Amino acid sequence: MGFSAHLYEKLQPIWRKNITHPFVQELGHGTLDVEKFRFYMIQDYLYLIDYAKLFALGAIKADSVETMGKFAALLDSTMNEEMALHRAYAARFGISLEELEQAERSPITLAYTHYMLHAAQNGSLADLVAALLPCMWSYWEIGKELSQIPGASEHAYYGEWVRMYSSEEFGDLARWCLDLFDQLAEGKQQAELDKLETIFLNTTRYETMFWEMAYRKELWPA
């Protein structure tokens, strides 16, 4: 069993809190309050700006030209495809690009992205991948599960989101990330594996906290 499969099994109750979160379920059933989705889109756009930097750091820490090229491609697709989806959604909700980029990061957005950037900057390539994996993997799983709900992929507001994260193309990216993680974990000492587990666990928890933050439209105290 690869290390990712081991963590998936071990952390299942915590992992499942993402797919079962009311924000995710209501998005899939088309009942999510549009204002909550609007809030999510703005914070997620800010999240992606920092997340993309993890891919740039991945290219720096890569141990082969092939891995370096893949991180460069991920940086490109995040900035120009995923963020383009957010910009298109924002336009539909009447949010200008300026408003999007000048919005303030919520406490959770800031904590989550800074945690990942700290792990990526100060740790090994494996630490960096442990930080970014729950984001990729959980969205892929969510996309696939939501796409099974009748009408979810065709929903006027949320269909595009479901189609993007359940696509084969996105699945290939997530699988690449999983394989890289397993390769990097192979042969590592227990202490290093424990560190990878902690990073993976914490970013899995941060994913749930991000859904909760969006559901409550939680910003800084006044």
Ligand SMILES: Cc1ncc(C[n+]2csc(CCO)c2C)c(N)n1
């Ligand atoms: C809070 C939050 N977590 C995960 C993702 C998903 N995501 C972010 S970057 C990336 C890689 C490919 O572009 C993926 C799948 C998100 N958007 N927001």
